[in-house]
Amino acid sequence: MIMSKYYLRLAVLFSFIFSTNALADNSYYISENLSTVLRAGASDHFRIIGNVLAGEEVVLIDVNNETHYAQIKTSKGKVGWIPLNMLKNDISAQALMPKLKEQVNSLTSELDTLKASIAATSANYLKESNENKSLIDSLKQKNASLVDTLEQNKAELSKLEKQLDEKQLNIALKWCLYGGGVAGAGLFIGLILPYLIPRRKSRDRWMN
Numbered sequence: 001m002i003m004s005k006y007y008l009r010l011a012v013l014f015s016f017i018f019s020t021n022a023l024a025d026n027s028y029y030i031s032e033n034l035s036t037v038l039r040a041g042a043s044d045h046f047r048i049i050g051n052v053l054a055g056e057e058v059v060l061i062d063v064n065n066e067t068h069y070a071q072i073k074t075s076k077g078k079v080g081w082i083p084l085n086m087l088k089n090d091i092s093a094q095a096l097m098p099k100l101k102e103q104v105n106s107l108t109s110e111l112d113t114l115k116a117s118i119a120a121t122s123a124n125y126l127k128e129s130n131e132n133k134s135l136i137d138s139l140k141q142k143n144a145s146l147v148d149t150l151e152q153n154k155a156e157l158s159k160l161e162k163q164l165d166e167k168q169l170n171i172a173l174k175w176c177l178y179g180g181g182v183a184g185a186g187l188f189i190g191l192i193l194p195y196l197i198p199r200r201k202s203r204d205r206w207m208n
Contacts, residue, residue: 028072028087030056038080042069049080060087 030036030052038050042064052058052074062071063084070084 028058028060028070028089030054030058030082030086030088036082036086038072038074038078038082039069040080042071042081043067046081050074050078052082052086058087 039046058072
């Protein structure tokens with residue numbers, strides 16, 4: 001998605017550069033086919049004061065329609081006249097190349113920044129993903145350990161409840177036996193023993 005936006009911006013940039021006539025309304029370019037001389041006036045009769053390189057960007061100041069000469073200002077700031085047919089509106093390759101290189105370098109730098117950002121984001125995501133996976137694995141292990149402990153505790157509780165039930169049953173049996181013994185002793189003391197004691201006393205009287 002980011003790469004698509006980058007190439008779209010690059011396409012729009014080139015389209016804008018090639019579709020525009022110039023950077024400003026009065027910007028023109030010397031024909032790339034040949035260089036031309038710069039004259040002091042608007043005809044071939046004026047002296048030569050310099051020359052203009054092919055493809056150089058110049059600023060149009062005035063036009064003499066009678067002699068078909070144009071007054072220009074060069075990139076070095078020198079003002080003079082050249083034949084009007086030596087000018088063109090389309091940006092020259094000589095002037096375009098530095099601008100394109102600058103734009104390409106800028107977009108390349110931006111692209112490198114985006115790539116670095118994507119790489120850093122991916123690395124952070126992977127790191128966080130690994131950390132989350134480790135945390136999840138740790139929680140799963142802890143959960144499994146707690147489940148095992150819970151099952152062991154349930155088994156131990158069941159065992160203790162069984163032992164408690166057995167102890168309570170033994171205590172109940174002991175109390176039953178103890179109660180039966182006490183009841184038997186009471187019965188013996190209350191019924192049989194009194195019967196035996198009088199007979200012994202009667203026997204003692206007879207012997208006396």
